[in-house]
Amino acid sequence: MIISDVETFIVGNPWKNWVFVRLHTKEGVYGIGEGTLNGFAKTVEAAVHELKHLYIGMSVFDVETIALKMTRDVYSDGGQIQGSALAAIETACWDIIGKATGQPLYKLIGGKCHDKLRCYANGWYRGPRTPENFYEKAKIVVDKGYTALKFDPFGNAWRTVERKDFKLGLEIISAVRDAVGPDVDILIEGHNRFSVHTALQFAEAMMPYEPTWFEAPVPPQNISSMVEVAKRSPVPVACGEDYYCREQFAELLKHDAVHIIQLEPQYLGISASKQIAGMVHAHNGVIAPHSAQGPICSVVCAHLNMATPNFYLHEIFDEFNEPWEENVLQPPLKVNRGYIQPPDLPGLGVDLNLEEIAKHPYHPGHYLPLFKQGWEKRLRLDN
Template identity: 35%
Template structure:
């Protein structure tokens, strides 16, 4: 059975429906074999829909015509002939989508879940945290009301960005507003619910440090990407002075990068994304790094339903699984 075609299929929000630019488009990867069998993957766009879609045929040429069972050689050929290798997130997103689709095909042909192909399940259920629930919240009481609703729906962990339009610098007023929002959520949901603080990698080290020290009092379970990635060496000092653990990883694309961050003491909780870091094939290598360091893994999962389904297959096999990101409660109808 050979890989015959690799296609990118763009699915987007209806023109009359308001949608976040992060979630308004999904690029599905359809791999069809010589027997007509079809497998599906997903390539996240991360505000770069056109470059990701254009990368798919460039990656496809390493796979089309190969035996499905040998699809891993396509990845090796990509590594050999792609000059930028894993330094182009658009290319690695396309590569990941193809890899996921190939695993989907093999699982379908064998009649077995992908988790079995990855070594078997270590768990039947995973704990999820909700994200995206606060998108229209500004005032502390709005954050609190939405947080209570999410807890009532069954979530015991919530992630949110309390920093509004603050960028690079964090003004005294901006820090106070963020603190008031987190305080309101903590009061609303009580001490047993885990709060996860999203920073979106947008602060200078000094601003990130002030945010971490201020929000420590609310006992967040982690702070995600507290500073601009180019300054991540400063996370050593951040982790020395701030009690809240650091989570990151959605911008890291290789097992070597994750190993480097762990060796240098820059991170506590890893957040790889299997749809931009090589799919299941490379995902296993990153999971191996996490296991070797004893690092908890909480996969990044901010895009579409195929990504979610694939990520859950990885979750089931992880020795150091921690939490799973979930946007499903906030998805628009077209994405469901």
């Protein structure tokens, strides 16, 4: 199966443009992948095409060599942009490999480790930043059967917060706990917002509500800061979605401070993601991959999680996104009372609906402005 060409598609989801690829082979079999990166859709699309001289003519089975060519051989560090382009192409290669062998992806990368995957809901709290809104929306989530849900109660905070905002954040956490009861996992999203001391103040203050984790409480670049928070916080810290190479995870894991690792297959590719899951396993940790991009990313994470013995939780945005999202993939990935299973069809087990994709064009205002007041509404920005 020799790669002959690549097509790219940008889908205008209001809070994040999605980037999809369709990779073609000389044999006529194609595979699909995703390279979504918040705020950089056109840039990743350009990278996919600019780097295609490195993978056109390659066998889809040589995924490790393709990854090296698209990273090492460029001799530049393109970070998440380069990683997103790589992941899109490598995912499409695995899709073709699955089709060629007649096997679903998860059986190619380790086989079935779980009967089903427990999901946590994200994106469910669209609307005003009030305890009342979070309470009402959380009720809807648990009524759907979810036993875990994640949310960011911190508005547009950055590094420090005023006393009234600190109080409001805690009131929102309290409201969600009241709404879901004592047996549901609540996961607090930090979005890399805080300084070390602010993160620790919040960690101490939220502890009475028994959150399962405090996610990305400080920026990811200084691993020492994340380690300091993780070692001092009474709430377990989860992080990893921002890292795009094995070496960053190796540096994080050697401190044995963070044991819930949210690797991002969208920046790493499937092969590296599987290897990093093994690294985490060796450190007695669990993975909860970041799956907040587009619908192909959700499918990829489902396959990865099914084939990973130290899987913990699967992130789901899809049920709380635009209603038309379920038409983007054929067949759509369905959540059943808070659990999912990856498709059993060959490869990823899904295909792109190009007719639906054409209805939702790119717009530069389709991104998530996490430090702008009202970002929780997830609406397109027109200014």
